[in-house]
Amino acid sequence: xxxxxxxxxxxxxxxxxxxxxxxxxxxxxxxxxxxxxxxxxxxxxxxxxxxxxxxxxxxxxxxxxxxxxxxxxxxxxxxxxxxxxxxxxxxxxxxxxxxxxxxxxxxxxxxxxxxxxxxxxxxxxxxxxxxxxxxxxxxxxxxxxxxxxxxxxxxxxxxxxxxxxxxxxxxxxxxxxxxxxxxxxxxxxxxxxxxxxxxxxxxxxxxxxxxxxxxxxxxxxxxxxxxxxxxxxxxxxxxxxxxxxxxxxxxxxxxxxxxxxxxxxxxxxxxxxxxxxxxxxxxxxxxxxxxxxxxxxxxxxxxxxxxxxxxxxxxxxxx
Numbered sequence: 001x002x003x004x005x006x007x008x009x010x011x012x013x014x015x016x017x018x019x020x021x022x023x024x025x026x027x028x029x030x031x032x033x034x035x036x037x038x039x040x041x042x043x044x045x046x047x048x049x050x051x052x053x054x055x056x057x058x059x060x061x062x063x064x065x066x067x068x069x070x071x072x073x074x075x076x077x078x079x080x081x082x083x084x085x086x087x088x089x090x091x092x093x094x095x096x097x098x099x100x101x102x103x104x105x106x107x108x109x110x111x112x113x114x115x116x117x118x119x120x121x122x123x124x125x126x127x128x129x130x131x132x133x134x135x136x137x138x139x140x141x142x143x144x145x146x147x148x149x150x151x152x153x154x155x156x157x158x159x160x161x162x163x164x165x166x167x168x169x170x171x172x173x174x175x176x177x178x179x180x181x182x183x184x185x186x187x188x189x190x191x192x193x194x195x196x197x198x199x200x201x202x203x204x205x206x207x208x209x210x211x212x213x214x215x216x217x218x219x220x221x222x223x224x225x226x227x228x229x230x231x232x233x234x235x236x237x238x239x240x241x242x243x244x245x246x247x248x249x250x251x252x253x254x255x256x257x258x259x260x261x262x263x264x265x266x267x268x269x270x271x272x273x274x275x276x277x278x279x280x281x282x283x284x285x286x287x288x289x290x291x292x293x294x295x296x297x298x299x300x301x302x303x304x305x306x307x308x309x310x311x312x313x314x315x316x317x318x319x
Contacts, residue, residue, distance in 0.1 A: 005057050005131075005132045006056065006057065006132055006134040006135075006282040006283055006285075007056070007057045007058070007059060007130060007131070007132040007133045007134060007135075007282065008048075008051040008056045008057070008058045008059070008133075008134065008135045008136075008137060008275075008278045008279060008282050009058075009059045009061065009127055009130055009133045009135070009136050009137070009150075009154075009159075010044055010047050010048045010051065010058065010059070010060050010061065010136075010137045010138070010275075010278070011044065011061045011062070011118075011123055011127075011136070011137075011138050011142060011146060011147065011150040012042065012043050012044015012045070012047065012048070012060070012061075012062060012137075012138060012139050012141060012142055013042035013043055013044045013045065013062060013094055013112075013115040013139070013141035013142055014040070014041075014042040014044060014045040014060075014062050014064055014069070014073045014086075014093065014094060014115070015040075015041045015042035015045070015069075015093075015094040015095055015096040015110065015111075015115070016038065016039075016040065016041070016069040016072065016093060016094070016095050016096070017038065017039050017040065017041035017042075017095075017096045017098055017267075017308075017309055018036070018038050018095065018096065018097050018098065019036065019037045019038070019039070019098045019099075019100060019267075019307075019308070020032075020034040020035070020036055020097075020098070020099050020100070021034050021035040021036075021037075021100050021101075021307075022034035022099055022100070022101055022102075023101065023102050024101050024102070025099050025101050025105065025106075025107050026099060026107075034099075037307070037308070039308050039309070039310070039311055040072055040073065040076055040309070040310045040311065041096055041098075041267075041268070041308075041309040041310055042062075042094055042096070042115070042141065042310075043139040043141050043164070043166060043271050044060060044061075044062055044139060044141065044142070045060065045062070045073065045076075045310055046268045046271035046272070046275070046309050046310045046313070047137055047139070047164070047271045047274050047275035047278070048060035048077075048082050048275065049076075049080060049082065049275065049310040049311075049313045050268075050271060050272045050274070050275025050276050050279070050299065050303070050313045051137070051275040051276070051278050051279040051282075052080050052081060052082050052275075052279075053080065053275075053313045053314060053315045053316065054275060054276045054279035054280065054295075054299060054314075054316055055279055055283055055316070056135075056278065056279035056282045056283055057083070057132070057282075058081075058082050058083065058279075059082075059083040059084075059085060059126075059130055059133075060077065060082050060083065060084050060085065060086075061085045061086075061118075061122075061123055061126050061127065061150075062084075062085075062086050062087070062114075062115070062118065062142075063086065063087040063088075063089055063091075063114045063115060063117050063118035063119075063122075063142075064086045064087075064088065064089070064093045064094075064114050065088075065089060065090070065091055065092045065093040065113065065114045066088060066090075067092055067093050069092070069093030069094070069095070070086070070088075070093045070114075073086070073093070074086075076310070083130075085126045087117075087118060087119065087122045089114050089117040091113045091114040091116070091117050092111075092113040092114065093113055093114050094110070094111060094112055094113040094114055094115040094141075095110075095111040095113060096108055096109065096110050096111070097109040097111075098267060098309075100265055100267060100307075104263045104264055104265050104266045104304065105266065106265075106266060106267050108267075110141065110167075112141070115141055115142055116142075116143065118142050118143055118146050119143075119146070120143070120145040120146045120148075120149045123146045123149055123150055123153075124149050124153060127150060127153045127154075128153070133154070133157060133159050134159055134160065134281070134282040134285065135154075135159055135160045135161075135162060135278045135279075135281050135282045136150055136151065136153065136154030136159045136160070136161050136162070137162045137164065137274060137275070137278045138150050138151060138161075138162070138163055138164070139163075139164040139165075139166050139274075140164075140165060140166060140167060140170035140171075140172065141166075141167070141170075144170075144171065144173070144176070147163075147176065148173070148175060148176055148179065151163065151176060151179035151180060152179060154179075155179055160181050160182065160281055160282075161179060161180050161181045161182070162180065162181065162182045162183075162184060162274065162277070162278055162281075163176060163177070163179070163180035163182070163183050163184070164184045164185075164270070164271075164274045165183065165184070165185050165189045165192075165193060166185075166186070166189055166270060167189075168185075168186075168188045168189040168191075168192045169192070172193065172196070172197075174197065177197065177222070177223065177224070177226065178224065178225070178226075180223075180226050181226060181227065182226060182227045182228075182229060182277075183222070183223050183226045183227070183228045183229070184228075184229045184231065184270075184273070184274055184277070185228070185230060185231070186230075186231045186232075186233070186270055187204045187205070187207040187208065187230070187231075187232060187233070188204040190202075190204070190207055190218075190222075190230050191203065191204040191207060192204075193222055194218050194221075194222060197221075197222055198218060198221045198222055200218065202218070207230070207232065208232040208233075208235040212238070212253060212254075212255065213253075215230065215238055215240065215253070216240045216252065216253040219238075219240035219253070220240065220242065223240065223242070224242070225242050225244070225245070226242070227239065227240065227241045227242070227245070227247055227289065228240045229277070229293060231270060231273055231300075232258075233258070233266075233269075234258050235257075235258060236255060236256050236257040236258040236297060237255065237256045237258075237293055237297055238253070238254075238255050238256075239253060239254055239255075239256065239289070239290070239293060240252065240253045241253065241289070246289075247288070247289035248286075248287065248288035248289055248290075249288050249289050249290050250288075254290070256290065256293050256294055256297060257297075258297060258301060259297055259298045259301040259302075260301070261301035261302065261304050261305055262305050263301075263304035263305065264304065264305060264306070264307055265304060265306070265307045265308065265312065266304050267308070267309045267312075268303055268308070268309035268310065268312055268313070269300045269301075269303055269304050270300070271309065272296075272299055272300040272302075272303035272304075272312075272313055272314075273296045273297065273299065273300035274296075275299075275313070276295060276296040276299035276300065276316075277292055277293065277295075277296035280292040280295045280296060299314060299316060302314045302316075
């Protein structure tokens with residue numbers, strides 16, 4: 001690796017996704033017919049694939065078993081040029097059961113497997129061995145001490161740290177929020193974070209319609225010194241910066257509309273956004289933050305036009 005090459009380092013999960021496509025999402029007690037497919041996923045791997053296909057040199061730090069799922073991950077990383085740094089363990093490689101309805105909406109059940117066995121010492125040592133790391137991106141499908149340690153390492157080396165607080169039911173400490181330069185929740189994750197850390201109740205389904213100044217105020221209570229990028233699906237994004245760091249933007253808060261897309265599967269859209277955002281920040285750090293968000297929004301929209309998660313990530317370049 002060359003120190004002069006800006007690199008995205010992603011600590012996270014790899015799963016083998018088992019996907020059923022159905023007319024409507026299953027309710028309790030229901031038996032439905034559908035179409036089945038199997039492929040790679042996991043938030044960490046999805047984001048690593050997106051970052052790499054969006055043009056950035058990418059390292060992916062994870063844990064996997066000694067099984068067919070791990071063989072699949074290694075083959076895919078090699079094919080895409082992802083620098084895979086995997087810890088081997090006795091647990092099976094992670095799995096996910098995903099249901100996708102006719103509108104592209106999804107419900108997901110995760111079997112963590114090896115992802116839960118990732119160790120903080122392995123993460124710390126691996127990140128320390130990498131050169132040229134410009135962005136460290138993490139999510140919450142790995143042990144929390146590994147996530148906290150990765151954010152701490154990113155801060156220590158002067159990299160931009162991004163915390164994608166997904167899934168929404170995961171525990172996030174105040175320390176993790178403080179270590180994140182950028183926080184990227186969706187509506188459900190934002191509502192959960194505001195409830196836990198701000199003490200206000202907000203309906204996730206109503207977030208996109210909340211007044212801009214109120215959203216900004218909630219973000220400032222939540223993110224403190226962090227920039228918050230609230231992803232709103234078809235409604236685009238809302239961005240909130242602290243007054244002390246506008247990241248090259250002209251305003252402390254603003255909205256960016258979604259790019260038109262013919263969505264068939266939204267399963268990996270949030271991961272596509274995060275990976276593309278990390279890639280853009282690493283490759284073009286001199287650009288205003290809004291330009292990075294626009295690129296990530298475009299990339300995420302295009303990812304929904306194909307079925308699947310990791311394999312649906314577009315092959316693009318940041319221009």
